[in-house]
Amino acid sequence: MDTLSEPPTQTVSATGGEQERPRSAVRSLLRLWPYVRPVRVRLSTAAAVAVVASCLGLVVPLILKWIVDGPVAARDTGGVWLGGALLLAVGLLEAALFGLRRWLVARPLAGVEAAMRADLYRHLQRLPVAFHDRWASGQLLSRATTDLQLLRMFLAFPLTFLLVNGVTIVVGCAILLAQEWTLGLVLLAPVVPLVVLCSAFEKRYALAARTAQDQVGDLTTVVEEAVLGVRITKGFGRHRSQAQAFRALSQKLLGTELRKARLLAGIWALIMTLPELALGAALVVGTVQVADGDLSAGTLVAFLSTALALRWPVESIGFLLALSNEAATATDRYFEVLDAEVQHDTAAPAASASVKDRPRPPARPEAPPAPGDGLRLTGVRFRFPGSPPGEAPVLDGVDLHVPSGESLALVGATGSGKTTLTALIPRLHELSGGRITLDGADIGTLPRAELRRRVAVAFEEPTLFSATVRENVLMGADHAPDGGPGTTEDAEDAEDAGNAEAAENAALWRALRIAQAEEFVAALPMGVHTQVGEQGLSLSGGQRQRLALARAVVGRPRFLVLDDPLSALDVHTEARVEAALREVLATTTALVVAHRPSTVLLADRVALLSEGRVTAVGTHQELLRGSREYRHLMSGETDLTERKR
Numbered sequence: 001m002d003t004l005s006e007p008p009t010q011t012v013s014a015t016g017g018e019q020e021r022p023r024s025a026v027r028s029l030l031r032l033w034p035y036v037r038p039v040r041v042r043l044s045t046a047a048a049v050a051v052v053a054s055c056l057g058l059v060v061p062l063i064l065k066w067i068v069d070g071p072v073a074a075r076d077t078g079g080v081w082l083g084g085a086l087l088l089a090v091g092l093l094e095a096a097l098f099g100l101r102r103w104l105v106a107r108p109l110a111g112v113e114a115a116m117r118a119d120l121y122r123h124l125q126r127l128p129v130a131f132h133d134r135w136a137s138g139q140l141l142s143r144a145t146t147d148l149q150l151l152r153m154f155l156a157f158p159l160t161f162l163l164v165n166g167v168t169i170v171v172g173c174a175i176l177l178a179q180e181w182t183l184g185l186v187l188l189a190p191v192v193p194l195v196v197l198c199s200a201f202e203k204r205y206a207l208a209a210r211t212a213q214d215q216v217g218d219l220t221t222v223v224e225e226a227v228l229g230v231r232i233t234k235g236f237g238r239h240r241s242q243a244q245a246f247r248a249l250s251q252k253l254l255g256t257e258l259r260k261a262r263l264l265a266g267i268w269a270l271i272m273t274l275p276e277l278a279l280g281a282a283l284v285v286g287t288v289q290v291a292d293g294d295l296s297a298g299t300l301v302a303f304l305s306t307a308l309a310l311r312w313p314v315e316s317i318g319f320l321l322a323l324s325n326e327a328a329t330a331t332d333r334y335f336e337v338l339d340a341e342v343q344h345d346t347a348a349p350a351a352s353a354s355v356k357d358r359p360r361p362p363a364r365p366e367a368p369p370a371p372g373d374g375l376r377l378t379g380v381r382f383r384f385p386g387s388p389p390g391e392a393p394v395l396d397g398v399d400l401h402v403p404s405g406e407s408l409a410l411v412g413a414t415g416s417g418k419t420t421l422t423a424l425i426p427r428l429h430e431l432s433g434g435r436i437t438l439d440g441a442d443i444g445t446l447p448r449a450e451l452r453r454r455v456a457v458a459f460e461e462p463t464l465f466s467a468t469v470r471e472n473v474l475m476g477a478d479h480a481p482d483g484g485p486g487t488t489e490d491a492e493d494a495e496d497a498g499n500a501e502a503a504e505n506a507a508l509w510r511a512l513r514i515a516q517a518e519e520f521v522a523a524l525p526m527g528v529h530t531q532v533g534e535q536g537l538s539l540s541g542g543q544r545q546r547l548a549l550a551r552a553v554v555g556r557p558r559f560l561v562l563d564d565p566l567s568a569l570d571v572h573t574e575a576r577v578e579a580a581l582r583e584v585l586a587t588t589t590a591l592v593v594a595h596r597p598s599t600v601l602l603a604d605r606v607a608l609l610s611e612g613r614v615t616a617v618g619t620h621q622e623l624l625r626g627s628r629e630y631r632h633l634m635s636g637e638t639d640l641t642e643r644k645r
């Protein structure tokens with residue numbers, strides 16, 4: 001894909017996720033630093049507090065040694081009480097420090113997660129349509145939810161305690177060696193085998209963690225599609241097959257999670273067993289030394305207490321490594337999206353991945369377009385990203401000119417490239433070759449905000465958001481203040497009167513009238529303030545399409561691109577909408593994808609698109625007389641008559 005910058009360590013899986021090749025978990029986690037840097041002081045303070053709290057636990061064996069060799073041996077009751085008070089004070093201080101650590105990290109880490117989620121959402125909005133065509137929505141959703149939760153948990157617990165436990169183990173080993181170096185060496189014997197085992201575990205667990213997180217994304221996609229497509233599922237009675245597909249993915253995820261559990265159980269068992277064996281050996285050797293008089297009882301008690309205090313830091317290594325690997329995988333998945341390249345406004349349109357390295361054909365000589373030139377397409381070529389190199393482009397050398405103030409109907413058979421061509425004008429897809437200009441300005445040099453202000457679009461499949469009717473329609477305007485009906489004067493008159501809110505109201509109701517949506521919107525429970533629900537499914541198909549059309553015309557765009565905007569309307573509503581649209585088309589430059597003669601008649605001229613090329617341009621009557629393909633598209637009955645002849 002031309003716009004997706006794939007990290008060198010990932011490849012796309014058949015299920016739409018990413019498969020992991022060997023990578024450095026540390027290098028992956030270091031990419032979180034820009035987000036952690038603003039809160040580094042509090043996190044560092046929390047880590048230091050946790051280190052002090054953990055090391056305080058190692059003071060307890062030293063106090064025990066003093067109690068056993070001192071007050072207990074001397075039968076000093078007062079000394080025993082003093083020792084008990086010291087142990088209690090150390091325990092309370094340790095608990096207070098750990099509580100302080102938790103308080104220090106809670107708020108900043110919630111902010112880190114919020115910042116990462118905001119950056120991800122912002123980046124997704126800027127990525128081209130080609131990226132979203134490739135990625136499953138469930139994969140993106142899991143990165144914005146599950147993966148970020150994993151990262152917050154890693155920053156709150158494993159990151160700190162890898163440092164804390166590491167320092168605790170080093171300090172504890174130093175204390176052990178200082179007390180009795182021979183017993184210390186016995187306890188340190190498992191260190192080398194544990195390092196080797198943890199290294200092997202990390203590699204295997206990282207692969208299993210990546211697989212599980214990708215499968216969660218696939219499962220999220222299935223659930224999302226099942227919810228959005230519940231009407232189709234119920235209408236065709238396919239709930240059993242959908243349930244089977246869900247169950248199959250669930251079983252795959254279950255198997256992966258069980259494999260992770262087996263790996264974690266194995267490493268945890270080894271991490272617990274080897275130190276326990278060493279501790280048992282040290283206990284035997286120490287007891288013999290005490291019996292021989294070479295070691296005091298207090299020293300042995302302190303030694304064993306220190307060793308027991310190190311059990312949790314040592315045994316937690318496997319658990320912390322597992323969480324760290326899952327966090328590294330989540331980081332990789334997060335930055336796979338953030339690394340996807342966004343075209344800059346000042347850059348020329350990028351070619352698709354399959355053609356970007358090929359030399360483009362020389363531009364056709366033409367006179368410089370003048371202001372007011374309208375919409376002009378010159379040698380436009382387009383190939384979908386990732387398409388095979390030998391496959392013919394969807395559009396190949398399209399030349400069109402829609403003079404300023406005119407409208408052009410685009411007609412063609414299914415698959416001829418009409419919808420693709422309309423998506424190129426607002427740069428929802430990037431050109432593979434050629435150029436498109438709006439009043440002489442190349443769309444590749446226009447800032448996207450400016451381009452979207454000049455061009456309004458209405459698609460065949462209308463998309464509405466979980467918002468009010470007013471908010472959905474006014475997405476096509478520059479501003480959408482809260483307001484309601486109550487005026488029918490023109491927006492210009494309202495602005496002249498200094499009433500910006502009334503101007504928005506006027507624009508809103510004007511657009512609803514043009515789309516013939518005024519009547520049904522007024523009948524809604526709360527009028528324009530009625531929530532339309534997710535995907536607008538609380539409305540009929542025709543109602544959704546009319547609101548989408550109103551959204552396209554509300555801002556009085558300089559250029560209007562309509563992709564068969566009347567396909568879901570009944571005959572009578574279509575006639576009323578067409579009559580109102582003529583008012584809009586008379587004051588704008590429009591490209592209208594049409595499948596029916598009634599829609600074609602709205603335009604000044606017609607262009608016939610066939611196999612990615614414009615094969616004829618003229619009025620409706622001219623093409624009816626001169627093009628057999630056009631006659632067939634407009635009337636299958638005519639074509640059948642000609643065949644009989």
